[in-house]
Amino acid sequence: MSLKLIFLGPPGAGKGTQADIISRKVSIPRIAPGDLFRKAVAEHTELGKLVQSYIDSGKLVPDEITINLMRDKLSSPEAKRGFILDGFPRNLVQAEALDRLLKELGIKLDAAIYIGVPFDRLVERSAGRRVCKQCGAAYHVKFKPPRVANVCDLCGGELYQRDDDRPETVRRRLEVYEENTRPLVDYYSRQGLLKRIDGDQPVDKVFSDIQEALGLNNNDQH
DSSP states (O other), X not given: OOEEEEEEOOTXXXXXXXXXXXXXXXXXXXXXXXXXXXXXXXXXXXXXXXXXXXXXXXXXOOHHHHHHHHHHHHTSGGGTTEEEEESXXXXXXXXXXXXXXXXXXXXXXXXXXXXXXXXHHHHHHHHTEEEETTTOOEEEXXXXXXXXXXXXXXXXXXXXXXXXXXXXXXXXXXXHHHHHTTHHHHHHHHTTOEXXXXXXXXXXXXXXXXXXXXTOOTTOOO
């Protein structure tokens, strides 16, 4: 089965997790700009050096560079059978550029999967996360608490809350998402591509709902 998909959703909604599951199930690559940036930088390509210069100066990588990376990836042999775009597009400018690129490559999207979770729940999910300072093991004060408060089950290290997981930081990220990325929901809805999924459920149930929305069944192994 060939599937060309976009995964949308606010930070913490679990779209990366679900994209990985679907990617493995139907044997298509999950394509995330962040991964492409890191690979280009690690390989010291000209594009990678350019990306690194923006990162070093604390600037966002321009859309034009991101689109060029996506062009290379989407025209590669591994993307012929399909792909999942995770983390791209992030705004309407990128979405319109992606449409032009896909038209240029003769590719037609099958669906845009939107995994929605109420913002209060997203703040709760993130604010409750704790990470071990020594081994990096992850916990959650409500959903996956350690046996002893603030102590890692695995190595006895101290657990801490990352700055990115503080409620005020999470809310700021969600506000940025609401302003820049949320309009994509309407954009793909108008194209008849949007499929809404309730992300405020167990991982297995979210996966099952995505399968149903895409017309997959449990016996599909492609």
